[in-house]
Amino acid sequence: MRIVRTLCAAAVAATLAGCSSIRVASEPPGARVVWSPDGVEEYREWPPNSAELGGGVPETPLGRSGFYGKTLFVTVEKDGYRRPLPKLVQLHPFRSERLAFDLVELPETVAARMKANGFLFYQEKWVDPAAAGVVEYEGVVMPTDAAYLLGQLSKGLVEYKGQWLTAKAKAAREEADYKAEGLVQYKGRWITPEAAETEARIDAEVAAVAKGKDYPDIEAPRMLGRSDAGGAQVQMVNSTPQAIRFLFSGPISREFPIQPFRSFGVSAEERTILDAGRYEIAVIPSTVDAAGRNVADVIESMRGVGGSLRLDPSWASWPLASGSIISFNYTGIQGDLQESLTRFDEPTPELNVEQPVIEIPEIEIPRPETPRRFQGDSGPGGGGGRNR
Numbered sequence: 001m002r003i004v005r006t007l008c009a010a011a012v013a014a015t016l017a018g019c020s021s022i023r024v025a026s027e028p029p030g031a032r033v034v035w036s037p038d039g040v041e042e043y044r045e046w047p048p049n050s051a052e053l054g055g056g057v058p059e060t061p062l063g064r065s066g067f068y069g070k071t072l073f074v075t076v077e078k079d080g081y082r083r084p085l086p087k088l089v090q091l092h093p094f095r096s097e098r099l100a101f102d103l104v105e106l107p108e109t110v111a112a113r114m115k116a117n118g119f120l121f122y123q124e125k126w127v128d129p130a131a132a133g134v135v136e137y138e139g140v141v142m143p144t145d146a147a148y149l150l151g152q153l154s155k156g157l158v159e160y161k162g163q164w165l166t167a168k169a170k171a172a173r174e175e176a177d178y179k180a181e182g183l184v185q186y187k188g189r190w191i192t193p194e195a196a197e198t199e200a201r202i203d204a205e206v207a208a209v210a211k212g213k214d215y216p217d218i219e220a221p222r223m224l225g226r227s228d229a230g231g232a233q234v235q236m237v238n239s240t241p242q243a244i245r246f247l248f249s250g251p252i253s254r255e256f257p258i259q260p261f262r263s264f265g266v267s268a269e270e271r272t273i274l275d276a277g278r279y280e281i282a283v284i285p286s287t288v289d290a291a292g293r294n295v296a297d298v299i300e301s302m303r304g305v306g307g308s309l310r311l312d313p314s315w316a317s318w319p320l321a322s323g324s325i326i327s328f329n330y331t332g333i334q335g336d337l338q339e340s341l342t343r344f345d346e347p348t349p350e351l352n353v354e355q356p357v358i359e360i361p362e363i364e365i366p367r368p369e370t371p372r373r374f375q376g377d378s379g380p381g382g383g384g385g386r387n388r
Contacts, residue, residue, distance in 0.1 A: 019053065019067050020091045024074065026060040026101045031076035033058045039073040039086055048072060048091075060101075069093065076101050080109035187251060199253040206249035209282040209313045218281060218316035224325040231273045232320035235265040235327040243286035244330055250279035250320070258330075276322035283314045283330050 024033050034043040046058035052066035060076060068091030075086040081103040089097040105113075111121070119126040122134050122141045129135060137147035157164040160173055178190040186196040227233040236246045238258040246256040246264075252275045256264050265272035287294060320326060 019065050020069075020093055020095045020097075021063070021065040022074075022089065022091060022097045022099070024060050024062040024076065024099045024101075026076045026078070026103055028078070028103060029060045031060045031078040031081075031101070031103060033060065033062050033074065033076055035075075036073045036086065037070075039088075043075065043077075043086075046074075066091075067093070074099060076103070078103055081105055189252075198255075202247050202253040202255050203249045205284070206247050206253075206280045206282045206315070209284075209315045210280055210317075216312070216314050218283060218314045219329060219331065221318065222327045222329070224327055226323055227273075227325045229271070229273045229323070231275045231322055233265070233325045234272045234274055234320065235263065235325065236272075237263040237266075237327065237329040239329060240285075240332045243288065245284040245286075246328065246330075247282045247284065248274060248279045249282075251275040251277040274320055276320055278317065278319045281316050281318055281328070285313065 033046040035046060035048055036043045046062070047064065047066070048068060048070060050066055050068045050070065052064055052068075054064050054066075070092075071088065071090045073086040074089050075084055077083050082105075084101040084103065087099055089099065091097065110126075114121070114126045118129070120129045120132075120134060120136055120141045121127075122129075122132060127134065133144050134141050135144050135147045137150060142150075152159070152164045156166065158167055158170050159165075160170045165173065174190075175185075178185070182192070183190040184193050184196050186199060191199075224235070234248070236256055236258055238244050238260060241260045243257065243259055246258060248254045248256075254272075254274065256272070258264050264270055314330070318326075
């Protein structure tokens with residue numbers, strides 16, 4: 001009986017000695033071991049179709065022995081992780097294979113884990129919201145202050161001097177504060193009483209010109225391009241020999257006196273910006289020309305030669321678009337004022353270009369003395385002798 005057992009044990013040992021073994025590990029463990037005969041066909045769960053010794057769930061760490069006699073591709077799978085590239089193994093008799101795989105989490109797996117731990121994804125990284133000062137507001141991660149601001153605005157509140165109020169409460173607070181400063185409301189703006197009085201006078205003067213209906217229209221302005229200013233940039237040119245006043249009546253009313261042959265708003269120091277909107281524009285000419293003469297007297301003196309001039313204001317209505325540069329050029333009433341008054345020549349400054357005269361005394365250069373000759377000397381090379 002003992003001899004039979006010994007023979008059986010020897011047979012089993014010989015059988016095991018002729019099989020192959022495989023060890024598969026992964027980090028993290030618990031991955032399913034799968035295989036494919038050529039790495040192309042769909043991967044199948046371990047074991048291959050062959051005799052295998054041992055049992056249990058085919059997950060890492062896995063240790064198996066058997067009679068495979070095959071060359072195949074092996075890898076592992078785990079939910080929430082990318083499948084690693086397969087490795088080629090040969091499970092022929094008397095061979096032993098050891099495989100190790102590092103699993104990489106899928107982005108959605110990382111996100112789920114980080115969110116479960118209370119982290120937020122902000123500026124391309126996962127951060128602790130308390131340490132980074134951020135919160136998630138309506139699905140967007142942003143600084144806490146910005147989220148608070150959006151939350152207040154979503155309630156219909158507006159900020160005024162550090163407090164969040166309804167629009168009606170804010171308007172009441174603003175009105176009380178402005179009145180306490182002595183300001184008055186004009187055209188929806190709070191300004192000083194003096195400024196309001198000035199604008200009201202300009203508006204009334206322009207309205208009176210428009211109401212008369214007895215005026216020539218201002219020439220259409222030129223569009224010069226775009227401006228980086230918030231409103232409309234306005235330039236005014238006076239091409240006549242008399243002083244004028246440009247009046248703009250609109251969202252904000254302004255007056256610009258311009259001397260003869262001068263401009264305003266062209267240079268950077270005089271850049272004039274008006275709020276965008278439609279303006280009633282009037283040009284009021286002066287009764288004095290650039291020479292100081294009364295224009296009425298000049299007109300009277302010209303009547304004998306057919307002169308016919310008027311001093312009526314001109315008027316127009318024009319929209320001023322934000323970001324535009326607009327130039328108005330005033331050339332006179334009915335086109336003949338400038339022509340008739342060109343008898344006045346604007347003085348041209350004279351430059352003294354005469355060069356100063358510098359006298360340089362003539363320097364007398366001494367001349368060399370002529371050598372004296374003795375009597376009987378025949379000159380250089382002569383053979384004359386002395387007197388005896």
